[in-house]
Amino acid sequence: MSIVVAGATGELGRLVVEELLATVPADGIAAVVRDEGKAAPLAARGIGLRVADYDRPRSLEDAFRPGDRVLLISGSEVGRRVPQHTAVIDAARSAGVAQFAYTGVLGGPDADFRLADEHKATERLILGSGLPYTFLRNGWYTENYTASLPLVLAHGAVVANAGDGRIASATRADYAAAAAAVLTGEGHLGTAYELSGDAAWSLAEYAAVVSAATGREIAYQNVPAAAHQEILTGAGVPEFFAAILVDVDEAIARGRLATTSGDLARLIGRPTTPLAETVAAAAAALA
Structure with a gap:
């Protein structure tokens, strides 16, 4: 039996592996990866590699073993995730794994924005299988915003169509710690966790935190959805994905990413990482 991370070379997957290594011997961890070369650092640490491609279901036939505890980190290819996830689910069911954890989205079946559609479909497939x-319904990553810090500083503004909506974000490291806790602990089967930060914040508050961290005057510019769509596509974001981002902002305005259930802090045994701490670290990295 191994703890298997599917998507172990991604931004979240790497952090999950690091969390697991704190308590699990390397030979008790396996990584399902598409690119064996990219995963070489994991193999060098003694983690077993199981090479497979979600787009080639037959390649997944040897990805899992009876009794494995599996984490499927949702795929990054929006629009292709349902067939890809289906292939992983089918392989895990055929192997007889002991646990199948999936990183979905905050709100689960009640999430009413387009980016949630594939997550909801995946949860239905898992239930049907x-x-x-264990459903890990992750809220927004704070890094979704700090990754754009150079652009924000260049323009002196945070631009969105989220209104006064609030976001209960946490860091990828927080969500990774929760995944590791679920994979190594007991009592998590048949459970859906609504994971989010301890405190929700607005984009106006985010702009103020960025200002404090950088010493620059940063404003929040709330714009109409159509205008935001034009700004994003003008910056080179593909039209279909720009529409998804605009739709997410509308969901934020409706309060869909503001839930603070406390599940994340309880799973990781500590408070979630404060917004100001993450912003300060991102600003320091740019300095």
Whole structure:
């Protein structure tokens, strides 16, 4: 039996592996990866590699073993995730894994924005498969915003169509710690966790935190959805993905990413990382 991370070379997957290594011997961890070369640093640390491609279901036939505890980190290819996830689910069911954890989205079946559609479909497939499941419904990553810090500083503004909506974000490291806790602990089967930060913040508050961290005057510019769409596509964002981002902002305005259930802090045994701490670290990295 191994703890298997599917998507172990991604931004979240790497952090999950690091969390697991704190308590699990390397030979008790396996990584399902598409690119063996990219995963070489994991192999060098003694982690077993299981090379497979979600787009080639037959390649997944040897990805799992009976009794494995599996984490499927949702795929990054929006629009292709349902067939890809289906292939992983089918392989895990055929292997007889002991646990199948999936990183979905905050709100689960009640999430009413386009980016949630594939997550909701995946949860339905998992339930229909009969797999012993754990749903990790991740809220927004604070890094979704700090990754754009250079652009914000260049323009002196945070631009969105989220109104006064609030976001209960946490860091990828926080969500990774929760995944590791679920994979190594007991009592998590048949459970859906609504994971989010301890405190929700608005984009106006985010702009103020950026100002404090950088010493620059940063404003929040709330713009109409159509105008935001034009700004994003003008900056080179593909039209379909720009529409998804605009739709997410509308969901934020409706309060869909403001839930603070406390599940994340309880799983990781500590408070979630404050917004100001993450922004300060991102600003320091740019300095």
